[in-house]
Amino acid sequence: MAETTHQAPHGHDGEGQTRRDFIYLAAAATGAVGAAAAIWPFIDSMNPAADTLALASTEVDLTPIAEGQAITITWRGKPVFIRHRTAEEIEAARSVNLAELVDPQPDEERVVEPQWLVMVGVCTHLGCVPLGQKTGDAKGDYGGWFCPCHGSHYDTSGRIRRGPAPANLVVPEYEFLSESRIRIG
Numbered sequence: 001m002a003e004t005t006h007q008a009p010h011g012h013d014g015e016g017q018t019r020r021d022f023i024y025l026a027a028a029a030t031g032a033v034g035a036a037a038a039i040w041p042f043i044d045s046m047n048p049a050a051d052t053l054a055l056a057s058t059e060v061d062l063t064p065i066a067e068g069q070a071i072t073i074t075w076r077g078k079p080v081f082i083r084h085r086t087a088e089e090i091e092a093a094r095s096v097n098l099a100e101l102v103d104p105q106p107d108e109e110r111v112v113e114p115q116w117l118v119m120v121g122v123c124t125h126l127g128c129v130p131l132g133q134k135t136g137d138a139k140g141d142y143g144g145w146f147c148p149c150h151g152s153h154y155d156t157s158g159r160i161r162r163g164p165a166p167a168n169l170v171v172p173e174y175e176f177l178s179e180s181r182i183r184i185g
């Protein structure tokens with residue numbers, strides 16, 4: 001008898017517990033959907049219109065980039081590599097026999113000022129971002145950039161020298177606004 005009395009409330013408790021769990025989960029799910037709905041328009045409103053994106057240009061101050069250093073900026077959603085080349089890097093880029101290149105292009109055609117190399121940092125193979133921007137990065141066999149995705153090596157002019165990439169890193173349109181300031185795009 002004592003046992004029956006003891007079990008009955010347990011049964012009720014069990015059902016109550018289940019109902020409470022259900023209510024709690026349903027409320028949590030509604031809460032999550034509500035939050036997502038509230039966040040989405042905010043993110044969407046941050047996306048510029050397609051025509052604004054196509055026209056977008058960006059200005060970069062080159063003053064803080066010491067010789068031998070590189071920085072990466074974002075332009076139209078892509079990384080752009082800017083390297084302040086050393087005299088040795090310029091010399092290496094210019095002493096190459098163009099006939100050896102996969103995508104022959106003289107270094108002179110890839111820069112406005114020899115010490116500043118500006119390129120879209122997207123590997124022309126499958127679109128990975130090559131290494132070579134940071135001091136400790138692997139720069140590949142030609143001292144420029146190395147894409148570890150499938151092993152493409154770029155030289156100090158950003159030209160493809162070894163590996164599966166079919167073309168040189170792309171040089172975007174840019175101009176010097178002053179000696180130490182450029183506008184890309």
Ligand code: FES
Nearest residue numbers: 123125126147150
């Ligand atoms: S994406 Fe760079 S080597 Fe394949």
